[in-house]
Amino acid sequence: MRTIDVLTCGAGAAGLALAIDLARCGVSFRLIEKREAPFTGSRGKGIQPRTQEVFEDLGVIDRLMAIGGVYPPLREYRDDGSFIDKEMFTEQPSTTAEPYTTALMVPQFLTERILRERLAEFGRQVEFGCELIAFTQDEDGVTARIARTDGEETIRARYLVGADGGRSYVRDALGIGFPGKTLGVRAMMADVMLDGLSRDVWHQFNEGDMAWQISACPLAGTDLFQLQAPVPLNGDVDLSVEGLNRMLGERTGRSDVRVFSISWASAYVMNARLADRYRVGRILLIGDAAHIHPPTGGQGLNTSVQDAYNLGWKLAAVLGGAPCPLLESYEEERRPIAAAMLGLSTVLLEQAKRGNMVRGREVRQLDLGYRGLSLALDAVEAKSGPTAGDRMPDVVLRGAGGQTRRLFDLMRGPHWTLLVGSSQQALPVSPRPGLHVWSLGPGGAITDPDSGLGLCNGEALLIRPDGYVGARTVAHQQDRLEAYLESVIPPPST
Structure with a gap:
């Protein structure tokens, strides 16, 4: 075998x-x-x-x-038939360091x-x-x-x-x-085709009322809506076209919103475990x-x-x-x-x-990290920029040939990335498969015009394959960096 x-x-x-x-x-x-x-x-x-x-x-x-697509505004309907629209998330513009800032x-x-x-x-x-x-x-x-x-x-x-x-x-x-625990909420979710609602907003009825709440979210990339609603903890839930239409009518008070087909439906109890x-x-x-x-x-x-x-x-x-x-x-x-x-x-x-x-x-989830854990080697106190265990932000760099380079492009793939401050210093580790080394500074392969990395001469920043900083060291700590790499990178094939 x-x-x-x-x-x-x-x-x-x-x-x-x-x-x-x-x-x-x-x-x-x-x-x-x-x-x-x-x-x-x-x-x-x-x-x-x-x-x-x-x-x-x-x-x-x-x-x-x-x-x-982006999440549409949330439209909350009131008892008198009026409504208010509000954004689902607090919008933040993308930056060089954080190229993605909005849920997709x-x-x-x-x-x-x-x-x-x-x-x-x-x-x-x-x-x-x-x-x-x-x-x-x-x-x-x-x-x-x-x-x-x-x-x-x-x-x-x-x-x-x-x-x-x-x-x-x-x-x-x-x-x-x-x-863990069962959270005392049972809900239904269904992907449906329906008439009577526009696709430019996420429709929410009876917000905050766990007995009558129901919402219809237009699903990006499809012609479907996702229906969501809390349902009783016990008993069967009718997830047929007729059952969903009955629920919609009761909870919205409208007869013009009608489901005419279902592609998927489920009822589930919420847990945290x-x-x-x-x-x-x-x-x-x-x-x-x-x-x-x-x-x-x-x-x-x-x-x-x-x-x-x-x-x-x-x-x-x-x-x-x-x-x-x-x-x-x-x-x-x-x-x-x-x-x-x-x-x-x-x-x-x-x-x-x-x-x-x-x-x-x-x-x-951009601020999650692994500071202080076993794979975070902080051998130098960083005056600026990320430290061991942090998510590595993106950076705009410039190659020796004049081309603009994204750090995320240099990191892409299952290899480790080592950034070394100033090409005037000898590389702080021996070359090995699975490690890409880039010298930053005058005369180096790339320069760091205005990124805030804060790498001093001889300082090294080691980035893991999953985009977190593994180590930050200086030239005289070469032995520590070598030992770290030996613990995480396979030895060369013989």
Whole structure:
């Protein structure tokens, strides 16, 4: 039996993002999904600015921008038939450091379709109709049994990743606790074709009234509306055309708004839960398998994709020969992020119940980072610019040939990027595969005319493959930087 590097169970946005990252690193993997066909719903429709940066690196942001759109104003209808329009988010202009500042609306099924198309460019695809039914692990890997329509198959992999959602089979089989709470709210969501409402606003009726509230959001890139409404905690919910029309009539008081077809519908109870562990040996959890959020604030899909983006390069490095303790940083970094996002989503849900939800900068996820954790080497106090553990902002640079260069362009790909202040200093580390070194300053390959990086002569800024600063050092600390790189980058092939 041939052993592959990674078996990923679950082909939602997190599993697909991980697969793309592994594919561009040259890792052998299989991506299985127990559904017979792709997900068809719009559940996670908001792509936050930090995730947009991730999708730029993965090569899909322009496709998502082309098919998606900005969130429309929210129109709140009053009892007397009048209404007020207000913006969903506090708008901020984009800057060089933050090229994406506004949430992008793309229905989840379109996001996943674009990710599958990107994966196909690497010659890889999702294996639908394949369900993980058993697995065991040992010191060298995982043996997994999957069921498919034509029988069972046994797969041997060095690592197994559970990206199989809130009801994760992988998590449950490992016996990992999933503590949290049910939030006392049950809701329905449906993607529908309807008449009677314009597509230039997000229509909201009875805001703050959990018994009568209902909204209709025009879904960018489609002719559909997404209906959302709280429903009773107990009992059946009629999600037929007739049932939705009855609900619309009762809650809007209007007879001109009519659903005439449904493409997807679901009723669900909101939960906030966080897995006790993200890793057991050679098995790891990402996405909803590790955390589930209420939909308020649009944090779930984004946190899940960023889990995958954090894990992908680490798996590739360890598979390539980097020390195994590197994988310990995955839970160390991502679990506190998920805990914070659960808290934020829950606070926003309470605000929504009162009809005064405010989405501020925190939902954009641009300020999340890993300061003070094991992969953050701060060997010098930065007078300006980012420090170890921070998200690396974009910077406009200028090449020696006179061309303008974006730092994000230099960072794009699964490599590390080392910026060294002043070409007059010897490079602070020995060259190695997977490390791109750029000298900044007079006579260097690139200059830093006005970015605020604040790199002094001989100072080095090391950027991780996922766009966070790994280390900031000066010339006389070369040994520390070398030791750091040896712990995260695979040794050269012999």
